[in-house]
Amino acid sequence: DAGVIQSPRHEVTEMGQEVTLRCKPISGHNSLFWYRQTMMRGLELLIYFNNNVPIDDSGMPEDRFSAKMPNASFSTLKIQPSEPRDSAVYFCASSFGTSGGSGELFFGEGSRLTVL
């Protein structure tokens, strides 16, 4: 398996522009997570999906952020409009979880976002 695939790897954009980050989880995994990593705050969980359904989006910073998972093999994280404080590395991760809890988590390489 190719692992969790994220695109783009790097994105530089100007304040106010829309940003869309993409993720393809590992085939067969039923849980997908979006994390944000910064030097100041470390790794923060933004949202996670189980069987394509958003379960917990309490970590989404504000209404400018939205995430979708239209099918088991694709998810997007959108920021509109983007702001300089959104600059961070955004990670997608997937796992196979049961009703009892999460399994081993596999991360993508991340999307480094810079908002000027």
Added chain:
Amino acid sequence: KQEVTQIPAALSVPEGENLVLNCSFTDSAIYNLQWFRQDPGKGLTSLLLIQSSQREQTSGRLNASLDKSSGRSTLYIAASQPGDSATYLCAVSAVGGATNKLIFGTGTLLAVQP
């Protein structure tokens, strides 16, 4: 609210030395605990996963232990090598509610000097 702390924040050791990284969590009601490695500019790589019913897991030169009652886990690295240099993060998975939600520590930056 679950909080995960890792000590030390940074560690530098000479090659060949055995070392221990520490992770503590405030709520002992966890489902599992995972240790990850992160290389600069890369994603996280899972090293070891310990279920709440287990006390330790081993993989090669790595050994992770879990003491749920005291809210602690350690990652033991034997005979360290320069290639072990990376940031090591631990994360706990909650019991009940959002059991898939991992809470991460801030990591320990390890440098192994040749």
